[in-house]
Amino acid sequence: MPGELRVLGACPLDCPDTCSWVVTVEDGKAVKMRGNPDHPYTRGALCVKVNRFLEHTEAADRILYPLRRTGPKGSGQFERITWDEALDEISARLRGIVDEHGGEAIWPYNGTGSLGYLQGCEGVAGRRFWNVLGASKHWLNICSAAGSSGLTLANGTAGGMDPENFALSRLILLWGTNTLTSGHHLWKFIQDARANGAYVVAIDPIRTRTADQADEHLAIRPGTDAALALGLLNVVLAENAQDEEFLAEHTQGWERFREEILRYPVERVAEITGIPAEDVHRLGMRLAHTRPTAIRATMGIQRHEGGGAAMRTIAAIPGVTGDWRHPGGGVAYSTSGHVHFDIDTRDDLLERPVRTLAMTRLASELDSVKCLWVYGANPLGSTSDTNRIRRQLEREDLFTVVMEHFPTDTVDYADIVLPATMQTEHLDLHAGYGHLYLLWNEPAVAPPGECLSTTETFRRLAAHMGMTEPSLFDSDLELAEQLLGSGHPSLEGVTLDRLRKEGWVRMNYPKPFAPFAEGFPTASGRLRFPPPGKAYVPSMSARTAGSSPYRLTLISPAAHTFLNTIFGNNPELRRRAKGPVVLVNPADAEERGLVSGQRVRVHNGGGEFLADVEVSDRVARGVVASPKGHWPKHSPGGSNVNAVVEERDADLGKGPVYHDNLVEVSPCAGP
Ligand SMILES: Nc1nc2c(c(=O)[nH]1)N[C@H]1C(S)=C(S)[C@@H](COP(=O)(O)OP(=O)(O)OC[C@H]3O[C@@H](n4cnc5c(=O)[nH]c(N)nc54)[C@H](O)[C@@H]3O)O[C@H]1N2
Ligand SMILES: Nc1nc2c(c(=O)[nH]1)N[C@H]1C(S)=C(S)[C@@H](COP(=O)(O)OP(=O)(O)OC[C@H]3O[C@@H](n4cnc5c(=O)[nH]c(N)nc54)[C@H](O)[C@@H]3O)O[C@H]1N2
Ligand code: SF4
Ligand SMILES: [Mo]
Numbered sequence: 001m002p003g004e005l006r007v008l009g010a011c012p013l014d015c016p017d018t019c020s021w022v023v024t025v026e027d028g029k030a031v032k033m034r035g036n037p038d039h040p041y042t043r044g045a046l047c048v049k050v051n052r053f054l055e056h057t058e059a060a061d062r063i064l065y066p067l068r069r070t071g072p073k074g075s076g077q078f079e080r081i082t083w084d085e086a087l088d089e090i091s092a093r094l095r096g097i098v099d100e101h102g103g104e105a106i107w108p109y110n111g112t113g114s115l116g117y118l119q120g121c122e123g124v125a126g127r128r129f130w131n132v133l134g135a136s137k138h139w140l141n142i143c144s145a146a147g148s149s150g151l152t153l154a155n156g157t158a159g160g161m162d163p164e165n166f167a168l169s170r171l172i173l174l175w176g177t178n179t180l181t182s183g184h185h186l187w188k189f190i191q192d193a194r195a196n197g198a199y200v201v202a203i204d205p206i207r208t209r210t211a212d213q214a215d216e217h218l219a220i221r222p223g224t225d226a227a228l229a230l231g232l233l234n235v236v237l238a239e240n241a242q243d244e245e246f247l248a249e250h251t252q253g254w255e256r257f258r259e260e261i262l263r264y265p266v267e268r269v270a271e272i273t274g275i276p277a278e279d280v281h282r283l284g285m286r287l288a289h290t291r292p293t294a295i296r297a298t299m300g301i302q303r304h305e306g307g308g309a310a311m312r313t314i315a316a317i318p319g320v321t322g323d324w325r326h327p328g329g330g331v332a333y334s335t336s337g338h339v340h341f342d343i344d345t346r347d348d349l350l351e352r353p354v355r356t357l358a359m360t361r362l363a364s365e366l367d368s369v370k371c372l373w374v375y376g377a378n379p380l381g382s383t384s385d386t387n388r389i390r391r392q393l394e395r396e397d398l399f400t401v402v403m404e405h406f407p408t409d410t411v412d413y414a415d416i417v418l419p420a421t422m423q424t425e426h427l428d429l430h431a432g433y434g435h436l437y438l439l440w441n442e443p444a445v446a447p448p449g450e451c452l453s454t455t456e457t458f459r460r461l462a463a464h465m466g467m468t469e470p471s472l473f474d475s476d477l478e479l480a481e482q483l484l485g486s487g488h489p490s491l492e493g494v495t496l497d498r499l500r501k502e503g504w505v506r507m508n509y510p511k512p513f514a515p516f517a518e519g520f521p522t523a524s525g526r527l528r529f530p531p532p533g534k535a536y537v538p539s540m541s542a543r544t545a546g547s548s549p550y551r552l553t554l555i556s557p558a559a560h561t562f563l564n565t566i567f568g569n570n571p572e573l574r575r576r577a578k579g580p581v582v583l584v585n586p587a588d589a590e591e592r593g594l595v596s597g598q599r600v601r602v603h604n605g606g607g608e609f610l611a612d613v614e615v616s617d618r619v620a621r622g623v624v625a626s627p628k629g630h631w632p633k634h635s636p637g638g639s640n641v642n643a644v645v646e647e648r649d650a651d652l653g654k655g656p657v658y659h660d661n662l663v664e665v666s667p668c669a670g671p
Contacts, residue, residue, distance in 0.1 A: 003027050007444040008036065008503030011050055012114035012423045013563045014143065016163075016183040016298070016334070016434025019046055020504050023054075023424055023444040030054050030424050030445050039504055041164065041185055041435040048560065048576075049567050056570055057422045057448075063404055064449025067417040073394050076412035083450060086416055087464040093399045093415075094133065094465070097370045103134025104354050105370035109362070110138055111377020113566065116428035116441065117341060117483055118476055119421070119454040121376055123429075124345055126458040128472050131349040136369075137356040142383065144334060145360075145653030147302030150311035151333055153652075154319075154530070156522035159337025161294060161330040162513045163434050167192035168328030169294035171286050175203045175314065176225065176300030180210045182558040183434050186296065187213075193328075199290070201283060203228065204300070205555060206583070206625050207618040218283070219620050221274040222553050223304040223539020223660055226313040228280065230535060231269030233261045233320055235284025243322025250519055250526055251319045257529035264536075272536075274620065292329030293321065300557060304660040306537030308652025313535045319527040327512030332434075338507065338515070339431040339438075340488035346471055360656045363388035363647045366398070374402040375420070375454060380409035381565035381631055381640060384656050385647040387607040403457060406569055409632045419451040426453035427476045429483060429499070436507050440499040455479065537651055539660045545622065550604045550662035552588065555625045556641040557659070562629030569631060580611040580635050582626040584665060589615040592665060599636065599668045602626065604661065607643035610636040610668065624665060628658070 005025040010018055020039035024032035033054050037044035046053075066086035071077025097105050108130045114120030121140055130137075139145075148158035166172060166189040179186050190200060202211035203218045203225070211217040220228060236242055237258070247254050266284065270277035287293055295317065301310050315331055323329025357365050359377075363385040366372065372393075380386055380393070393400060393413035402414040411417055425448070428441040447453075452460070455476055462472040474482070481496055490507040498505055509515075519525040541553040561573040568574065582602055584594060594600060596615045601608045602624070611626055619625050630640045648657050 007442050009423060009441040009444060010428070010430040010439035011046065012116050012120060012428065012430065012441070013050065013566060014112040014115055015563060016432060017041065017185040018115070018430050018432030018435065018439060019050070019185070020439055021046060025444050028445060030057070036503070039437070041432070041437060043185065043188060045185070047184060049563055049573065052567070052570055052573065054424070056567065057424055059406070059570070061406055061569060062448065063406060063411070063417060063419045064451060065419055066450065069415050073413050076407060078417060083460070086418060087461055090401060090416060090461065091465045094371065097399065098133055101370050104136045105368070106130070106133060106135035106373065107357055107369045107371065108135055108138050108373045109359065109377055109379065110140065110375050111359070111382070112140070112143060112564065113376030114423065114428070116430055118428045118479055119426050120428065123343055123483060124479065125454050126375070127345040128349060128469070129458045129462050129467070131346055132467055132469055132472065134351055134354055136354055139356050139358045141654055142359040142656060144299050144302065146308040146650035146655030147299060147311040147333055149652035150302065150308035151315050154312045154315035154528055155516065156520050157337035158334050160515065161332035162327070162335065162436055162509070163296070163332050164189055165327045165512050166190055166294050166296070166332070168326070168512065169193050169292050170198050170328070171290035171293040172198055172200045173203060173293070173295045174200065174210055174214060175295055175297040177296050177298035178204070178208045178210050178300070178558060179296065180213065181208065181560045182298065186434065199286065205620060205623050206557065218275050218279055221272070221542060221620070222555060222623060223306060223542040224273045225301050226306065226310040226536035227264060227269050227272040228275065229313045229317055230261050230264035231266050231280045232284045232287050233317060234264050234266065234269070235281055236288045236320060237261055239285065239288040241288035242320050246322035246325065247320065250516070251529060252524055252526040253529035253531065256532055257316065257535070260532055260535045287317070287321065291321070292323050292326035293318070294328055295331045297331055297333055300659065302650060302655060303658040304539035305648065305650055305657055306539050307650045307655060309530065309534055309537040312530050316527070316529050319529065324514065324516040327514045330516070334433040335436055336431065336433040338436060338490065338509065340486050340490050341431070341483040342486035344482060349469060358654045360384060360649070360654055361647065363392070366392035370397065371399045371401070374400070374410055378408045378410050378565045380413070381568065382628070382642065384642055384645040384658070385606055386632065386639060386642045388647070403454065408565065412633070418457060419449060421447045421451045421453045425451065429480045436509055436513070437504045438494060438499065438507060439504045442500065540648065540657065541660050541662050545662065548662045550664045551622070552624045552663050552665060553622060554602065554644065554661045554663045555623060555659040556628045556645065557625065559627035559629040565629050565631060568629050568634065574634065577630070580609065580626060580630050580640065581614050582611040582624050582665060583614050583616045583619045584624050585619050585621045586615050586617060587621050588624070589613065594665065594667065601666050601668055602644060602663050603666065604644050604663045606646050607639060608637070609639045609641055609643045613665070624663065
């Protein structure tokens with residue numbers, strides 16, 4: 001059609017698949033978006049959420065202009081102001097806070113709303129500006145820190161298998177991962193493997209839609225995965241199926257770890273995990289005798305007190321079986337460890353070293369903060385212990401700025417709101433954490449209203465504040481060029497020109513890729529097995545269930561129709577999510593007199609949220625499940641599941657414990 005344009009872009013959402021998309025633009029308007037059929041991982045499909053992306057960019061509640069608060073904090077009452085007025089007020093407040101309290105009183109709270117290296121959380125995104133002001137550093141540990149730390153202790157990196165190689169696997173363990181919801185493009189590769197006879201096992205306390213499609217589902221007790229890993233290895237040893245040569249050449253700490261494994265015979269493991277001993281044994285036999293075995297373990301396991309250790313122990317499995325020799329074997333958690341951009345945040349601009357604030361610790365650390373600057377994040381929807389965060393956000397002495405697309409619960413507490421561009425309106429560079437491609441996102445349309453990108457907002461603010469440091473004013477293309485300039489062999493031949501022309505490029509890794517066939521990126525070059533006593537660290541709920549007045553372990557996994565809290569305001573996706581629901585096992589429901597459809601309070605010492613019961617044998621006795629992502633203000637009672645998620649640390653990386661909380665479920669009083 002005349003005037004029609006096809007623009008290649010990338011899905012910015014925090015999802016392993018980082019899809020390549022094609023936007024059709026007619027007369028300056030984006031009229032169609034579809035998954036890129038040429039991209040080897042996207043294979044032409046987006047997902048139930050992002051199929052509504054264009055509709056979302058045009059939603060009636062989109063924030064299009066800078067806003068200043070007119071009502072009390074939390075009221076969501078604002079007036080429109082100009083960018084100049086907004087920048088004036090922000091400049092004055094930031095200067096005042098720096099003068100009176102020092103730069104560290106500013107917390108640039110940059111979340112996962114976009115994984116872009118320019119506009120999102122993965123690159124510089126304002127950090128150079130914050131360094132000039134001396135603001136606190138922000139540690140983005142809300143998602144995968146515990147697991148990444150555990151894997152890094154084992155392998156020297158959180159990077160592992162290329163998920164595409166699941167097509168080459170003969171046994172596939174989907175371990176603490178809900179593939180068909182949280183990154184469904186892997187499924188096609190699993191289907192390819194199945195066509196060649198692969199057997200698929202889901203290990204999950206919930207019988208998810210992924211578990212429904214697996215050949216077998218093991219309903220493990222939450223937070224006991226490391227014990228299962230040890231039990232499976234116990235069978236491998238009994239079968240004498242360990243790869244002695246790989247152990248000798250590429251691992252360290254084997255003798256001690258071997259003894260630890262021997263302490264976990266299947267009967268003991270059955271007791272710990274709640275999985276029948278014969279099922280543990282049968283899977284151990286499969287593992288012993290099936291090469292290659294691929295383990296997809298994503299974020300579910302590590303949102304627990306012992307989650308870091310669990311990932312480390314799971315990482316030991318292919319070290320014992322030698323599966324890392326084969327492209328179709330190993331563990332796939334994230335591929336981000338294989339991405340080697342040059343991210344230059346210019347820490348030399350800091351006058352003195354500054355503290356680092358952990359994203360997971362907002363509730364307790366906000367006390368020491370005078371300016372909270374939120375971008376790409378929705379802490380009142382997504383961060384632990386939202387009741388305490390809300391009380392902090394009410395403080396009159398806290399200056400809160402939120403750069404946003406939509407009037408989230410967090411926006412309601414802002415002093416100044418800045419309108420942000422969406423992915424079809426700005427330029428960005430992406431890497432996936434579930435594949436080995438880099439993607440270019442070319443803007444397809446002009447921003448609506450007065451929306452600005454993250455990079456442009458910080459450039460304008462720096463100029464407004466009279467800053468002169470040249471690197472604060474680098475253009476988007478210059479920033480992209482810098483990122484690609486690390487000189488790492490995986491980026492050889494990957495140029496801006498190529499990316500812009502082709503839309504996506506595979507990093508320079510062999511295909512198929514067996515990352516650790518010749519050794520590991522640790523100091524010794526060897527996989528490090530966990531030391532004694534560190535292999536199985538039970539989660540809080542596994543440790544204390546029975547002794548707490550709150551008797552149910554709550555899991556709050558990915559919702560099928562939202563991406564964290566993104567799309568939580570889309571009418572159709574909200575309708576499909578059916579409001580907050582809590583799955584309760586029939587025996588637990590009966591004990592409490594609960595029936596399906598009933599409105600209940602899910603509560604503990606931290607707070608409560610309301611949900612409708614779904615009595616279901618998809619959860620085992622003692623486990624309840626309620627997906628993340630509902631907006632508190634759109635939920636009955638005005639809070640979501642994170643009112644009962646405690647601000648505790650996982651064992652590694654100060655990771656959050658979203659699946660490791662004890663609650664009770666009680667009927668709501670009154671009608
Ligand atoms: N549709 C959709 N997709 C998403 C997201 C979303 O919100 N919606 N979120 C995105 C983001 S940010 C991330 S990090 C990922 C998260 O997605 P996943 O990596 O899949 O992680 P979770 O959804 O937290 O949990 C996955 C599974 O782990 C199970 N699980 C919980 N505790 C345990 C345990 O102790 N042991 C075992 N074996 N399993 C356990 C849960 O029941 C759940 O089914 O997905 C991304 N994709
Ligand atoms: N109970 C429970 N809670 C969880 C989890 C769980 O498993 N259970 N999972 C956790 C996980 S894995 C994660 S990653 C976190 C996510 O937590 P957050 O990082 O806070 O992410 P979101 O809640 O999705 O909020 C992102 C916001 O950024 C905005 N946004 C998107 N793109 C842009 C952009 O380009 N610019 C600007 N300025 N804004 C943008 C969106 O509109 C959205 O409001 O949540 C965690 N919360
Ligand atoms: S959310 Fe994930 S599956 Fe959906 S379009 Fe984005 S990258 Fe693809
Ligand atoms: Mo995440």
